[in-house]
Amino acid sequence: MVVCMSLGSVTVPVREGLEIVFHKLTGTGIPGNIDESLVSILWEIRMPRTFTAFFVGAALSASGVIMQSVLQNPLASSYTMGVSSGATLGVACVIMTGFATSVFGMFTLPVAGFVTGFITVLIVIGISSRIDHNMQxxxxxxxxxxxxxxxxxxxxxxxxxxSEHIQRLVLWQMGSFSGRRWIHGIIVAICAVIGGILLMFMHRELDIMSFGDEQAMSIGVDIKKSKIILLVLASFLTGAAVCFSGIIGFVDLTVPHMVRRIFGSRHKFVLPMSMILGGAFMSLADMISRTILSPREIPVGAVTALVGAPFFLWVYFNDSKK
Structure with missing residues (x-):
C-alpha cells in the first residue's frame, strides 16, 4: 500500500509521505519543506483510493473463499449467484431514469447497486431452498x-x-477507483471488517463443509442453515465491494487458490490471509491501471483479468498433470 500510494504520475517520496500521514493524523502542521501539492495528492487522492481498493479486494477475496468452500467448486464466486447482474441492473435503472434523492446524495448509485445485487442473491437462495430442501x-x-x-x-x-446512457453504464461495469474519497473507503472497510469477523466465527463449519454435505451432516452441522448464513455474508461482502468499484472479476477466484497453496486449507488461516493478499493484489492492480498508460487510466477490471486468466490456465494444466 505504501508503494501504491507513492508511485504515480507524480512520485511522492516514502519519507515525505510518512511525514504527511503522521502530521495529518496528529493534527500538527505540515513542515514547510514539503510541497503542498504533494500533501493534496497523497492525502486527498491516492490514500483514499488505495484504502478503498485494499478493502474492496479484501471483501471480494473473502467472498470467493466462502463460495468455493460452501459450493465445493473452484470456479464459484458471488457473481455466480447473480450479484453483478443485479447490481448492474440497479445502477442502470438509476442512470437511465436520472433518479436522485437527497437522502443518499452521491451514494444513490452505490446504494442502488448494493440493494439490487443483494436482493438478487436473496431471491436465488429463497427459490433454491424451495426447489431443493437440502440446498444441494x-x-x-x-x-x-x-x-x-x-x-x-x-x-x-x-x-x-x-442507448444514450450506455457509455456511462459500460464504464461503471469495467470497474474503477477513480474519484474515491475517504468516506467510500471507510464504508467499505467497515463492511469488510464486520463481514470478516462474522466469517471467522464459522471457520470450523467451513472446514467441515469442505469435505461435502454428507460428511458435514454426519458430524452434526446444520447444512441448510449454515449455507444460507455463509452465502448471505459472502454476498453482503461482494455487494459492498461492487457498489463502490463496479464489476471487478478474477480477484475472488485467484486469491483464494494462491492462499490455499501457500497456507493450506484451514479456514482459520485462509480467510484472514485471503483478505490481506486480496487487498494487496487489488491495490497493486489499481496502481497499474492508473500508471501504465499515464495520464490515461485503464479499467482495473482489465488488469485483474489479464492476471487472472493466465493464472487459471496455469492452475488447470498444473492440476491436470498430477
Whole structure:
C-alpha cells in the first residue's frame, strides 16, 4: 500500500509521505519543506483510493473463499449467484431514469447497486431452498446462473431503450477507483471488517463443509442453515465491494487458490490471509491501471483479468498433470 500510494504520475517520496500521514493524523502542521501539492495528492487522492481498493479486494477475496468452500467448486464466486447482474441492473435503472434523492446524495448509485445485487442473491437462495430442501450445491449454482442470465436479459432490454446512457453504464461495469474519497473507503472497510469477523466465527463449519454435505451432516452441522448464513455474508461482502468499484472479476477466484497453496486449507488461516493478499493484489492492480498508460487510466477490471486468466490456465494444466 505504501508503494501504491507513492508511485504515480507524480512520485511522492516514502519519507515525505510518512511525514504527511503522521502530521495529518496528529493534527500538527505540515513542515514547510514539503510541497503542498504533494500533501493534496497523497492525502486527498491516492490514500483514499488505495484504502478503498485494499478493502474492496479484501471483501471480494473473502467472498470467493466462502463460495468455493460452501459450493465445493473452484470456479464459484458471488457473481455466480447473480450479484453483478443485479447490481448492474440497479445502477442502470438509476442512470437511465436520472433518479436522485437527497437522502443518499452521491451514494444513490452505490446504494442502488448494493440493494439490487443483494436482493438478487436473496431471491436465488429463497427459490433454491424451495426447489431443493437440502440446498444441494448444483441446485444453487444452476439456478444462480439461470437467474443471472434472466436479469442480464432485462438489463439488455432496459439498455436498448435508453442507448444514450450506455457509455456511462459500460464504464461503471469495467470497474474503477477513480474519484474515491475517504468516506467510500471507510464504508467499505467497515463492511469488510464486520463481514470478516462474522466469517471467522464459522471457520470450523467451513472446514467441515469442505469435505461435502454428507460428511458435514454426519458430524452434526446444520447444512441448510449454515449455507444460507455463509452465502448471505459472502454476498453482503461482494455487494459492498461492487457498489463502490463496479464489476471487478478474477480477484475472488485467484486469491483464494494462491492462499490455499501457500497456507493450506484451514479456514482459520485462509480467510484472514485471503483478505490481506486480496487487498494487496487489488491495490497493486489499481496502481497499474492508473500508471501504465499515464495520464490515461485503464479499467482495473482489465488488469485483474489479464492476471487472472493466465493464472487459471496455469492452475488447470498444473492440476491436470498430477
Amino acid at each position: 450445491n448444483h441446485t444453487i449454482i444452476l439456478f444462480g446462473m439461470v437467474f443471472s442470465l434472466f436479469v442480464n436479459a432485462i438489463l439488455t432490454l432496459v439498455s436498448s431503450l435508453s
